[in-house]
Amino acid sequence: MVGDSSRIAGQDGLRADARRNRQRILAAARSVFAEHGIDAPMATVARRAGVGVATLYRRFPTRDALVRAAFAQQMDTCARALTEALADPDPWRGFQRLVETVCALQREERGFPAAFAAAFPDSTGEHARARERAERDFMTLVRRAQAAGALRPDFHPSDLVVALLSHCGLVTALPGDRAASRRLVAYLLQSFRAEAAHGALPAPSALSLRSLPLAAGGSTGHA
Amino acid sequence: MVGDSSRIAGQDGLRADARRNRQRILAAARSVFAEHGIDAPMATVARRAGVGVATLYRRFPTRDALVRAAFAQQMDTCARALTEALADPDPWRGFQRLVETVCALQREERGFPAAFAAAFPDSTGEHARARERAERDFMTLVRRAQAAGALRPDFHPSDLVVALLSHCGLVTALPGDRAASRRLVAYLLQSFRAEAAHGALPAPSALSLRSLPLAAGGSTGHA
DNA sequence: TGCCAAGCGGACGAGATCGTCCACTTGAGC
DNA sequence: GCTCAAGTGGACGATCTCGTCCGCTTGGCA
Incomplete structure (x- = not known):
């Protein structure tokens, strides 16, 4: 289980769809943060990105991580x-x-x-x-x-x-x-x-x- | 009922205890705002002032009014x-x-x-x-x-x-x-x-x- | 001292946000 | 096409904050 990455595609260890979602989340985050400040609800970011909140939280466990990555x-x-x-x-x-x-x-x-x-x-x-x-x-x-x-x-x-x-x-x-x-x-x-x-x-x-x-x-x- | 202020004591139209509470609220607000920022919960201010939230809201209907008065x-x-x-x-x-x-x-x-x-x-x-x-x-x-x-x-x-x-x-x-x-x-x-x-x-x-x-x-x- | 309007406090319902859980879907390799 | 781990979404319970409502208390005046 550990170290077996033969099945994963991207160089970052993410599946293609996951990588796509990650980018959409970051774009949405920049847009939402610009509009409502960095305290905007996480759900708003998820909605604008067209993903569920779980997906957002899986990639960025904390708001801080999302903010950092977004900028x-x-x-x-x-x-x-x-x-x-x-x-x-x-x-x-x-x-x-x-x-x-x-x-x-x-x-x-x-x-x-x-x-x-x-x-x-x-x-x-x-x-x-x-x-x-x-x-x-x-x-x-x-x-x-x-x-x-x-x-x-x-x-x-x-x-x-x-x-x-x-x-x-x-x-x-x-x-x-x-x-x-x-x-x-x-x-x-x-x-x-x-x-x-x-x-x-x-x-x-x-x-x-x-x-x-x-x-x-x-x-x-x-x- | 209107214009009859013969029963009120203070020059600001507040009863003595109310005026006292008002001062305690302002002091508490300054203290709480200094500690937690001006977004601190109103209930925290009320608790520190030793009054109920209703008293706080009666004197200062909005957070903005409280902030202004406090400073x-x-x-x-x-x-x-x-x-x-x-x-x-x-x-x-x-x-x-x-x-x-x-x-x-x-x-x-x-x-x-x-x-x-x-x-x-x-x-x-x-x-x-x-x-x-x-x-x-x-x-x-x-x-x-x-x-x-x-x-x-x-x-x-x-x-x-x-x-x-x-x-x-x-x-x-x-x-x-x-x-x-x-x-x-x-x-x-x-x-x-x-x-x-x-x-x-x-x-x-x-x-x-x-x-x-x-x-x-x-x-x-x-x- | 008695009256009563002004004042009081805390319970409460509404609404928002958080972060997790779990059953379903899908991409990638064979 | 088949398999299955990676990925997904949204429902959900917990927590927090707001601002109001209502029955009780008290200061000020007669």
Whole structure:
């Protein structure tokens, strides 16, 4: 019984119809979460996907698992943005684009901000390794941008969390108001510039960057 | 029967025991909302207040009414901060203190941020008059601070909403992390300074300031 | 002290959501 | 085509929350 997978077809161990249903559930989840928030009833997701609740629960035993899987693609985009930022020869431009990309995602993908904020406190997830790497990468980016004299010297890596979570809150409070979101991003980026450093800042947060959901691992979320 | 108030004792038309209960409910609501968020069951509030649910519903027919009343004092503090800011001979210092006061309130009073954000979309409340005045006052403050060359000329009154709501989101996502909150406030205030105006900003939000919950009227909230 | 309207509390029915269980269906290999 | 494990759907009991109803209590005034 154990290890005998000769009968299963897909590479993910799912039968063709099951894999199809899984995709429909994820699409439905994104749509429902965007419309009603991530607290929408599971049954609503199941109905929109055209499957029974049991099927939904079998694939995603908890709401959290469903949320993560539904927005794994967006999380991946965040992780990719970090890689691209590091690859940019101009570290400030990389930094700027990283922040803008993540914020644009939060702004455009309804439901994602809530998923983003919800995923945040979980620093003990199974993606610890990917997160550690993201943390290290981001610190490298910060150091480079500071060495280039573009990023203010007192910028602390945890300030990224501050920026992203506050932006998250803004787009949650004012969904659809793109101007407000863009305005905040512009203000924050300006104040991160070296030229903006006038007085001393209060002490940075003790937040571990480890909990940053920038790199959420593969796009499957299927354990 | 109508208009005969000869038998009622308090100036608010409530019997002494009822007035006492009302206060206990408000205290309990603040405590429960701080602990479990403003979506906590009404019955929990009633239990903590030591009253029956019927008593709670009689005083506050909707959760919204309870939330408003529970945080009316904090709203008043916001309104007072605006008045004081206008009275300050240094308009920038007034502006700065206004933002810091409101953000400190959001930071320190657990539950208030949620109430603040929840109260926000309601621009049609019965406090329209007070709000209009607050809006006018704030615009005066902005104009003065800009004339003094302290506030950047492209600052738009709706940017206050952007700042307060994003801060709101931050403290909601990271309750207890005062350093993060202070850091965001410092960054935002720096980027609002005239010296920080480097490039052009994206267009401001079309938000009406009318919806700003800065002035929520009297401290009673009892209609 | 007595009256009575204002005030009170808890039981209760309605409605929503959760997550499981089980009998039926179907895809994939032979 | 046949077999059967994987997959499915919806009914169901448990739990929670809401807001009202109604019989009892009490504060304030005469």
